[in-house]
Amino acid sequence: GAVVSQHPSWVICKSGTSVKIECRSLDFQATTMFWYRQFPKQSLMLMATSNEGSKATYEQGVEKDKFLINHASLTLSTLTVTSAHPEDSSFYICSARGGSVTNEKLFFGSGTQLSVL
Amino acid sequence: GDSVTQMEGPVTLSEEAFLTINCTYTATGYPSLFWYVQYPGEGLQLLLKATKADDKGSNKGFEATYRKETTSFHLEKGSVQVSDSAVYFCALRGAGNQFYFGTGTSLTVIP
Numbered sequence: 001g002a003v004v005s006q007h008p009s010w011v012i013c014k015s016g017t018s019v020k021i022e023c024r025s026l027d028f029q030a031t032t033m034f035w036y037r038q039f040p041k042q043s044l045m046l047m048a049t050s051n052e053g054s055k056a057t058y059e060q061g062v063e064k065d066k067f068l069i070n071h072a073s074l075t076l077s078t079l080t081v082t083s084a085h086p087e088d089s090s091f092y093i094c095s096a097r098g099g100s101v102t103n104e105k106l107f108f109g110s111g112t113q114l115s116v117l
Numbered sequence: 118g119d120s121v122t123q124m125e126g127p128v129t130l131s132e133e134a135f136l137t138i139n140c141t142y143t144a145t146g147y148p149s150l151f152w153y154v155q156y157p158g159e160g161l162q163l164l165l166k167a168t169k170a171d172d173k174g175s176n177k178g179f180e181a182t183y184r185k186e187t188t189s190f191h192l193e194k195g196s197v198q199v200s201d202s203a204v205y206f207c208a209l210r211g212a213g214n215q216f217y218f219g220t221g222t223s224l225t226v227i228p
Contacts, residue, residue: 004160036218043121044206044218093161106216108153108161 006109023094030096123219140207
């Protein structure tokens with residue numbers, strides 16, 4: 001079945017550094033990918049929707065200059081957390097839209113746990 | 118706005134026990150409802166779904182019925198197994214095609 005690969009699974013970084021998270025659709029083309037964030041004991045929250053070849057659409061309250069999303073190909077989207085701070089520590093997960101027009105499905109990556117020291 | 122409220126965990130059950138994880142929602146219009154499961158070290162996977170009122174989604178022994186009158190989509194399984202240990206997320210897809218997730222419920226099944 002369709003698989004979405006997300007890397008890295010976990011990352012620890014120093015405050016002020018940037019972290020890049022990759023999300024790849026391995027056996028299908030994903031014109032649309034989604035990035036979510038989950039803080040402890042809270043819901044998965046949609047951060048942004050990225051469409052291949054165009055600028056991402058960010059949800060209200062998400063800083064687009066801090067969370068850079070690039071969707072340069074039909075199989076790869078990246079999220080870069082720039083100048084990370086401890087409050088950015090969270091679980092980030094991507095998903096890709098696949099399937100058919102009549103049976104659309106979302107396929108999720110395994111998530112990235114980011115810890116900023 | 119649309120939202121999902123899910124029973125908090127963690128939940129610990131003995132093998133063959135009955136499982137219920139409560140989920141209620143708030144939405145305008147007629148959302149589709151989903152249960153996703155995340156096994157350790159893996160991505161979220163669709164477990165089951167229901168797209169209209171009174172529909173029952175089922176998969177791997179799990180069931181959930183779309184109850185419009187109580188705005189609920191509770192997940193049930195009659196006899197859990199150790200392999201069911203995972204985190205379960207209730208979700209809805211609203212009118213704008215956007216997904217809203219619950220907080221997730223961690224289930225541990227002990228032999």
